[in-house]
Amino acid sequence: MKYRTVFDIIGPVMIGPSSSHTAGAARIGRTARTVFGRVPKEIIITLYGSFAKTYRGHGTDIALVGGILDFDTYDERMPLSLQMAKKAGIDVRFVESEEIADHPNTARIHLSDDQGKLEVVGISIGGGKIEIVELNGFELKLSGNSPTLLVLHKDQFGAVADVATILAKHEINIGYMQVARKEKGLEALMSIETDQSVTPELLKEIRQKSGMYSVTVLNN
Template identity: 55%
Template sequence: MKYRSVFEIIGPVMIGPSSSHTAGAARIGRVARKLYGRQPKWAKIYLYGSFAETYKGHGTDVAIIGGLLDYDTFDERIKTAFEDAEKLGMTFEFIPEEEEMEHPNTARIVIGDEKDEMELVGISIGGGTMEVTELNGFPLRLSGHYPALLVVHEDRSGVIASVSNAIAAQQMNIAHMEVDRKAKGEMALMVIEVDQVIDDTLIQELEALPHVTQVSTLAD
């Protein structure tokens, strides 16, 4: 594992006792909240490995709920996240699992409301950093370090080129890009991390492209 800065080694400014179990967990929850695009009404959090073993003592549970409320790692409100969620009418459940995962600090978060739901798998990789490894069944690698576009589309010829051309026309540089699909000709997902801030103009242009069904963003 390579660290991007000394601050990832000594840990972030944060609430809680552990950068991996608290700060990283809060960031997993917050990324889930941002990708969902609104406050969920309910959440089911499945915990694996050391997360499952120590989530109460290390504050992993309250950190994830704080993240789902859009609290950053240093936000004092993380301490009262359970009470704040209750006031907002958000219900939640923690489910420790015995299944062994590839990474010991793994959380599967399923959130939703009366309209739809979203499922995300995140891992806390140390120093308060995290990665999203799965989104709605799509395997991926999303670090959260850069602004990102998540483009759901039909698996058709020319869609990737059209999206790339639209990004290039905005003078934006692609830092990382992944593409996956459910099956040939079916639903696909592009995950594109860029170096610049993503504005509404680009989002609207991408949404208007043929065969694109949904565009989500994740700010740095």
């Protein structure tokens, strides 16, 4: 096994007792917040497997909500996340599922407000590392280790080419790309891992193309 940094061995800088149940959970929550783009009014978190059985003792509930509040793993406000969410008027609910998930450390996060809603499924794979495996019903496999461009768009001719052309114009190399759709001609999702950072100017160019509904970058 190859390690990219020393933190792959000793784990992340964090507040909490467990890299998988606390740091990983915080990163799942923060990824959901980044995609949603704002503070939600309602948070519903469904927990599976080990998460469902131990989330209170390991602080998984605190970490998930802290991430949704945009706290990093080492943020000193993390232990107060539940109180801070309540004070902000955010409705937070946890559901303990008995359903057997593909991975024991799985959380399904539903965020909503008057402007819209989002559902993200993430797993904590150990050492603070995560994978996002579902976004609004689209199956994914996002590690968060590289800048990742998420483009929700109309399933139409030329959409993928438009995005690829803009990336090439800005000299951005694609490391991995996945395109999924629910039904022909409706919504589709591009997830693109890049070797370079994605600039706000590039995001603006993509948003201006026909049929682009939402454009977000993770871990830039």
